[in-house]
Amino acid sequence: xxxxxxxxxxxxxxxxxxxxxxxxxxxxxxxxxxxxxxxxxxxxxxxxxxxxxxxxxxxxxxxxxxxxxxxxxxxxxxxxxxxxxxxxxxxxxxxxxxxxxxxxxxxxxxxxxxxxxxxxxxx
Amino acid sequence: xxxxxxxxxxxxxxxxxxxxxxxxxxxxxxxxxxxxxxxxxxxxxxxxxxxxxxxxxxxxxxxxxxxxxxxxxxxxxxxxxxxxxxxxxxxxxxxxxxxxxxxxxxxxxx
Numbered sequence: 419x420x421x422x423x424x425x426x427x428x429x430x431x432x433x434x435x436x437x438x439x440x441x442x443x444x445x446x447x448x449x450x451x452x453x454x455x456x457x458x459x460x461x462x463x464x465x466x467x468x469x470x471x472x473x474x475x476x477x478x479x480x481x482x483x484x485x486x487x488x489x490x491x492x493x494x495x496x497x498x499x500x501x502x503x504x505x506x507x508x509x510x511x512x513x514x515x516x517x518x519x520x521x522x523x524x525x526x527x528x529x530x531x532x533x534x535x536x537x538x539x540x541x
Numbered sequence: 542x543x544x545x546x547x548x549x550x551x552x553x554x555x556x557x558x559x560x561x562x563x564x565x566x567x568x569x570x571x572x573x574x575x576x577x578x579x580x581x582x583x584x585x586x587x588x589x590x591x592x593x594x595x596x597x598x599x600x601x602x603x604x605x606x607x608x609x610x611x612x613x614x615x616x617x618x619x620x621x622x623x624x625x626x627x628x629x630x631x632x633x634x635x636x637x638x639x640x641x642x643x644x645x646x647x648x649x650x651x
Binding site: 453455462463464465468479480481482515520521524525526527528529531532533534 | 544575577579581586587588589592593598630632634638639640641642643644645
């Protein structure tokens with residue numbers, strides 16, 4: 419079964435850091451680009467960022483709201499994607515979803531979603 | 542990048558058809574055939590329903606269809622069923638190499 423499982427969420431103080439993990443199974447992780455999407459409580463979806471596969475340089479793209487603070491990386495040997503979140507703000511409070519991208523080059527459609535992990539930024 | 546514009550809510554009776562619009566600009570919806578639609582039931586992860594404007598992933602009912610004209614994309618659901626009641630989000634690739642979502646539309650099946 420194709421599956422994504424996020425972990426690492428929790429309560430963190432403003433200004434601190436947190437790293438989320440996304441463990442993939444059921445498909446060849448290294449062949450796919452991956453993306454993170456978040457959803458604040460009671461709000462809509464917000465795209466966070468995207469990482470291409472190594473075959474396409476493993477390069478990344480980010481939303482303006484997180485650029486310079488968040489970093490996406492991947493470990494294909496472990497089938498894990500990471501979201502490193504630094505300098506967290508209260509407005510980063512959200513459920514964070516890991517997703518598999520259908521396209522390699524651009525953040526287009528996301529066909530597989532994890533169950534999400536909640537991140538709460540509060541003092 | 543501003544969010545794409547969707548109606549906050551739409552409704553329809555079982556068996557009817559409804560259409561949800563998604564308006565952007567020439568820098569996103571109008572500039573690329575990279576529009577997607579997602580369905581989200583309460584407390585669940587979103588599900589891809591349409592990609593690249595009008596393509597359905599395997600397993601998605603053919604009652605769901607997508608189209609685009611200029612800067613506006615549309616999702617049409619025909620033969621409305623109770624289980625279609627959910628939130629629907631559009632998204633588009635943008636000229637900044639990012640992706641932007643719409644604000645979401647709550648579909649109520651009367």
